[in-house]
Amino acid sequence: MTLLEQIRAIVGDVGLVTGADVARRPADWTGSTPCRARAVVRPRTTAELAAVMKLCHAAGQPVVPAGGLTGLVRGASATDEELLVSFERMRTIEAIDPVGRTMVVQAGVPLEAVHDAAAEHGLIYGVDLGARGSCTIGGNIATNAGGNTVIRYGMTRDNVLGLEAVLADGTILSSMNALLKNNAGYDLKHLFIGSEGTLGLVTRAVLRLHPAPSSEATAILAIDGFDALTGFFALAGRRLDGGLKSFEVMWSSYYDLIAIQSGRHRPPLPTGHDFYVIVESAGTDPERDEALFAGMLGEALEQGLARDAVIAASKAQRNAIWAIREDVEGQIKMLMPGISLDVSLPITKMQEYVDGLCRSLPDLCGKDAMMVVYGHIGDNNLHLLVAPRPWNAKAKHNAEILVYGPLAVLGGSVSAEHCIGLDKREWLPLSRSLEELAMMRRLKTALDPKGLLNRGKVL
Amino acid sequence: MTLLEQIRAIVGDVGLVTGADVARRPADWTGSTPCRARAVVRPRTTAELAAVMKLCHAAGQPVVPAGGLTGLVRGASATDEELLVSFERMRTIEAIDPVGRTMVVQAGVPLEAVHDAAAEHGLIYGVDLGARGSCTIGGNIATNAGGNTVIRYGMTRDNVLGLEAVLADGTILSSMNALLKNNAGYDLKHLFIGSEGTLGLVTRAVLRLHPAPSSEATAILAIDGFDALTGFFALAGRRLDGGLKSFEVMWSSYYDLIAIQSGRHRPPLPTGHDFYVIVESAGTDPERDEALFAGMLGEALEQGLARDAVIAASKAQRNAIWAIREDVEGQIKMLMPGISLDVSLPITKMQEYVDGLCRSLPDLCGKDAMMVVYGHIGDNNLHLLVAPRPWNAKAKHNAEILVYGPLAVLGGSVSAEHCIGLDKREWLPLSRSLEELAMMRRLKTALDPKGLLNRGKVL
Numbered sequence: 001m002t003l004l005e006q007i008r009a010i011v012g013d014v015g016l017v018t019g020a021d022v023a024r025r026p027a028d029w030t031g032s033t034p035c036r037a038r039a040v041v042r043p044r045t046t047a048e049l050a051a052v053m054k055l056c057h058a059a060g061q062p063v064v065p066a067g068g069l070t071g072l073v074r075g076a077s078a079t080d081e082e083l084l085v086s087f088e089r090m091r092t093i094e095a096i097d098p099v100g101r102t103m104v105v106q107a108g109v110p111l112e113a114v115h116d117a118a119a120e121h122g123l124i125y126g127v128d129l130g131a132r133g134s135c136t137i138g139g140n141i142a143t144n145a146g147g148n149t150v151i152r153y154g155m156t157r158d159n160v161l162g163l164e165a166v167l168a169d170g171t172i173l174s175s176m177n178a179l180l181k182n183n184a185g186y187d188l189k190h191l192f193i194g195s196e197g198t199l200g201l202v203t204r205a206v207l208r209l210h211p212a213p214s215s216e217a218t219a220i221l222a223i224d225g226f227d228a229l230t231g232f233f234a235l236a237g238r239r240l241d242g243g244l245k246s247f248e249v250m251w252s253s254y255y256d257l258i259a260i261q262s263g264r265h266r267p268p269l270p271t272g273h274d275f276y277v278i279v280e281s282a283g284t285d286p287e288r289d290e291a292l293f294a295g296m297l298g299e300a301l302e303q304g305l306a307r308d309a310v311i312a313a314s315k316a317q318r319n320a321i322w323a324i325r326e327d328v329e330g331q332i333k334m335l336m337p338g339i340s341l342d343v344s345l346p347i348t349k350m351q352e353y354v355d356g357l358c359r360s361l362p363d364l365c366g367k368d369a370m371m372v373v374y375g376h377i378g379d380n381n382l383h384l385l386v387a388p389r390p391w392n393a394k395a396k397h398n399a400e401i402l403v404y405g406p407l408a409v410l411g412g413s414v415s416a417e418h419c420i421g422l423d424k425r426e427w428l429p430l431s432r433s434l435e436e437l438a439m440m441r442r443l444k445t446a447l448d449p450k451g452l453l454n455r456g457k458v459l
Numbered sequence: 460m461t462l463l464e465q466i467r468a469i470v471g472d473v474g475l476v477t478g479a480d481v482a483r484r485p486a487d488w489t490g491s492t493p494c495r496a497r498a499v500v501r502p503r504t505t506a507e508l509a510a511v512m513k514l515c516h517a518a519g520q521p522v523v524p525a526g527g528l529t530g531l532v533r534g535a536s537a538t539d540e541e542l543l544v545s546f547e548r549m550r551t552i553e554a555i556d557p558v559g560r561t562m563v564v565q566a567g568v569p570l571e572a573v574h575d576a577a578a579e580h581g582l583i584y585g586v587d588l589g590a591r592g593s594c595t596i597g598g599n600i601a602t603n604a605g606g607n608t609v610i611r612y613g614m615t616r617d618n619v620l621g622l623e624a625v626l627a628d629g630t631i632l633s634s635m636n637a638l639l640k641n642n643a644g645y646d647l648k649h650l651f652i653g654s655e656g657t658l659g660l661v662t663r664a665v666l667r668l669h670p671a672p673s674s675e676a677t678a679i680l681a682i683d684g685f686d687a688l689t690g691f692f693a694l695a696g697r698r699l700d701g702g703l704k705s706f707e708v709m710w711s712s713y714y715d716l717i718a719i720q721s722g723r724h725r726p727p728l729p730t731g732h733d734f735y736v737i738v739e740s741a742g743t744d745p746e747r748d749e750a751l752f753a754g755m756l757g758e759a760l761e762q763g764l765a766r767d768a769v770i771a772a773s774k775a776q777r778n779a780i781w782a783i784r785e786d787v788e789g790q791i792k793m794l795m796p797g798i799s800l801d802v803s804l805p806i807t808k809m810q811e812y813v814d815g816l817c818r819s820l821p822d823l824c825g826k827d828a829m830m831v832v833y834g835h836i837g838d839n840n841l842h843l844l845v846a847p848r849p850w851n852a853k854a855k856h857n858a859e860i861l862v863y864g865p866l867a868v869l870g871g872s873v874s875a876e877h878c879i880g881l882d883k884r885e886w887l888p889l890s891r892s893l894e895e896l897a898m899m900r901r902l903k904t905a906l907d908p909k910g911l912l913n914r915g916k917v918l
Binding site: 097098099100101122143144146150151152154155157158171172173174175177178179180181182183184185186187188190191193194195199210211213214230233234237238239240241242243282283284285288291292344345346347348376378379380381411412413414415416417418419420424428431432433435436437439440442443445446447458459 | 556557558559560581602603605609610611613614616617630631632633634636637638639640641642643644645646647649650652653654658669670672673689692693696697698699700701702741742743744747750751803804805806807835837838839840870871872873874875876877878879883887890891892894895896898899901902904905906917918
C-alpha cells in the first residue's frame with residue numbers, strides 16, 4: 001500500500017482529500033488562492049492523527065497543520081510535497097465545568113462556538129478577535145492569538161490550562177491540566193503555544209473561562225498629542241483597573257481614511273485630531289460601572305487629556321464604533337494593494353517610531369504611498385497598513401524594511417500577534433539574539449529531529 | 460589552578476565562600492540545618508556567573524542555585540560535591556517604566572523590595588506570599604511561585620515578561636522582553652519558569668506591574684456545607700469579577716486549632732461551622748467598592764450561603780484576619796512534628812477528597828494523628844498539615860501516601876505551588892504520564908546534556 005492508501009485506511013474516505021479536490025479548497029481566508037498539498041488529511045480524533053503521524057514519521061513525510069486559515073503570515077501554507085492536516089472534523093466541545101470554569105474542546109472548534117457555549121453558563125472565554133467566526137482554537141493556540149481583550153484577559157497562552165498534542169513521531173502527549181495551579185514538573189503546554197505547529201500538532205485543549213461581565217461601557221475619544229494619549233491610558237488604568245477591557249488607538253491617518261473618506265461609516269467624531277481611542281470597560285454592576293466610566297471620561301476632558309468623547313448609548317452604537325476599527329473590507333477598498341504588518345514596541349517609543357516611518361515612507365515606498373496606523377497600544381501592539389505606489393515585489397520588500405528596520409533599536413518585536421510563519425522569517429533575527437535563535441533550533445531538533453512539522457516556518 | 464581558584468579569580472574573595480564558612484550558613488529557612496556544599500559562589504553579575512558556569516561545564520562540576528531558601532521541597536539542597544550558587548549579591552532593581560508598567564530586576568532581589576519599589580510609582584507587582592521578606596524573584600521564577608493573589612493576577616509565570624538565564628555551558632540566554640505581546644518565535648522564558656533551576660540559572664527578569672488598587676475590602680465568613688461554599692465562590696466571582704483578589708478557605712479543623720485553641724488570636728467568628736472564608740477585593744473607588752462588597756456579603760447571608768460574616772473595619776482588623784491564615788508559628792506550635800503538603804484538584808472534588816483523607820487518617824497515621832486543611836480554593840489549591848502520631852519516617856511516608864495517593868483518580872496534582880524539588884520526586888508520576896515524563900527528560904537532555912544543573916531535582 002502507498003502512504004496515502006495507508007492513511008485512508010485510518011481516516012476513511014471522508015478523512016482524505018486527494019487529486020483535483022485539493023485545489024478546490026482555498027489556501028487562505030481571501031479565497032483567491034487554491035490550496036496546494038500532496039493531500040489533505042482530516043482526522044476525527046487524536047488517535048487517528050497519531051496513527052497518521054506514525055506513518056508519516058516512518059516515511060519521512062512532512063506535514064502542515066491548518067486551522068481556520070485566517071492567519072496573515074502564511075503559517076499554514078503547504079507545498080505539493082507536503083500533507084496538509086486539517087482539524088475541520090475535530091469540532092467537538094467535550095465538556096464544560098461551570099464551577100471550575102473550564103471547557104474541554106477539540107482543536108477544530110471555532111472561537112465563536114467557544115464564546116457561545118460559555119455564554120450558556122454565564123461565562124466568557126477571554127480571547128476575542130475579528131476572525132472569531134472562522135478561526136479555530138487549535139490555530140489560536142498554535143499562534144498564541146491576541147485580539148481585542150488582551151489588556152483584560154491576556155493572550156491565548158494565558159487562557160489555556162492544558163492541551164494535548166501529537167508529536168512528530170506520532171506520540172500522544174496529553175497534558176490536559178484543568179487546574180489553575182499546577183507546579184508538578186515542567187509546564188509542557190508552553191512548548192506548543194505560539195510555536196506555530198513546528199513542535200507538535202495540538203489536538204485538544206482545556207480552556208480557562210471567566211465570569212461573564214454583566215455590564216459593558218464603550219466610548220470613542222479624540223485626543224491631541226502623544227503625551228495626552230499616554231496620560232489618558234494611565235488614567236483609564238488607574239480608574240478602571242481590572243475593568244478596563246480594551247484600549248484601541250487609531251492614528252488620524254487610519255480614522256480619516258476609514259471612518260470618514262471611505263464613506264462606509266457615520267463618523268462619531270470629526271476629523272482634525274491626532275488620535276481616536278476606543279476604550280471599553282466590563283463590570284458586574286451596570287449602574288455603578290456606567291457612573292465610574294462616565295466619571296473617568298469627564299476627568300479626561302477636564303484635564304485636557306481628551307478633546308471630545310462619545311459614549312455608546314446602545315449596543316448598535318457600540319457596534320458602529322467597533323465597525324470602524326474592524327473594517328477589513330474598508331481597508332482593502334481604500335488601501336490595497338498593500339501589506340498588513342503588526343509589530344510591538346514600548347508605548348513610550350511609539351510616537352518616535354511612527355514619526356520616523358512617516359518621514360521615510362516617500363523615499364522607501366514612493367511619494368504617493370499611503371500608510372495607516374492603529375493598534376492595541378495598551379498591549380504594546382501596533383498594526384500598520386502600508387500601500388507602496390507603484391505596488392510591486394520591491395515595493396513590498398521596502399515596506400517591510402520601513403516597518404521592521406527601526407524596531408531592534410527601539411526594543412520592539414517584528415511580531416506582536418501575527419506570528420512568523422513564512423512571511424516574517426527573514427526578519428526574525430531583528431528581534432531575537434543569536435543565542436535565542438540557537439535555543440529555538442535546539443528545541444526544534446529535540447522535538448522534531450526529522451524536521452517534518454510545518455517545515456521552514458518560524459526558523 | 461584548581462577549579463575553586465579559577466572561580467575566585469572571577470568573583471573575587473567576597474564572591475566565594477569555602478571551608479568551614481559554608482556550614483556557618485543555613486541550609487533552609489528554619490535555620491536549624493547547616494549548609495552543605497563544596498563551596499558557595501556569590502556572583503555579582505550575569506557575566507560573572509556565565510564565566511563560572513563555563514568553568515564548571517568544562518570540569519563537570521554540578522551546581523545548585525539558591526534564592527531566599529524559603530522553599531518547602533528541598534529544591535535548593537546541595538551535597539558536599541555540589542557548588543551552591545547564591546544570588547544574594549545580585550539585588551539591584553535596574554529600572555522601572557511607569558508608563559509601560561515594567562520593572563527590570565536582578566534575580567536576588569527580595570519580593571518585598573519589588574513591592575516597595577512598585578508602590579513608589581502607584582503600581583503593584585501581582586505576586587504576594589507569606590515569605591515576601593526573604594524569598595527572591597529568582598526563586599519565585601524558578602518555582603513559579605503562587606501565593607494569595609493568584610485568583611486576581613495569576614502566578615509568577617503570568618507576571619514575568621522576559622528573563623535572562625545562564626545555561627549549563629555558560630551561554631547567556633538573554634530574553635529580556637518587556638512587551639505584553641511578542642509572538643516573534645518561541646517564547647523561551649517558559650522553559651525556565653517553574654523548572655526549578657534544572658534547565659538554566661535565571662539571573663535577571665522583566666516583571667509586569669499593575670496599577671495599584673486604591674481600595675481594599677476584607678471579610679471573614681462562616682459557611683456550612685460544601686455546596687454553600689462553592690455557591691459563595693460563584694457569587695463572589697459574579698459580583699466582584701476582576702476585583703476579587705483573594706478567596707482563602709480554612710476548614711474547621713484549621714480554624715478551630717489555630718484561631719481558637721492556640722490562644723494566639725482573637726477569633727472573629729465562633730467555632731461550630733464547616734468553613735471559614737477570607738474574601739478580599741481590590742478596586743479603584745473606595746466608596747463604590749465598599750458598597751459593592753457589602754452588598755455581595757449581604758446577598759450571601761440572605762441566600763443562606765454564609766451563616767455569619769465580619770467585615771474588617773480597619774487595616775488592623777484586616778491584618779488580624781490574615782494573621783490567622785498566615786500563622787506559621789501557630790501551626791508549628793500546635794501541630795509539629797508533622798509535614799506541610801500542597802496539592803491541587805478540581806474544586807468540585809475537594810469535599811470528597813478531604814472526607815476520604817479524614818476517614819483514612821487514623822489507619823495510616825495513627826489514631827492520635829492530626830490534620831488541618833486550608834487553601835486557595837479559587838486556584839484549586841489545598842494546603843494540608845498532617846501530624847502523624849507517633850512521628851517517625853514511616854509515619855511521614857504514610858502521610859504522603861494519604862495525601863498524594865487519591866489525587867491521580869480525582870484529576871489532581873501533587874504540587875500546586877511548592878514544586879517538586881527532592882521531596883516530591885517519587886510522587887511526580889502520580890500526576891504526570893509516561894509521555895510527559897519522557898518529554899521532560901528530553902528537554903533536560905537537550906538543555907543540560909551533562910546533567911550539571913540542580914542534579915536530581917524534579918526528575
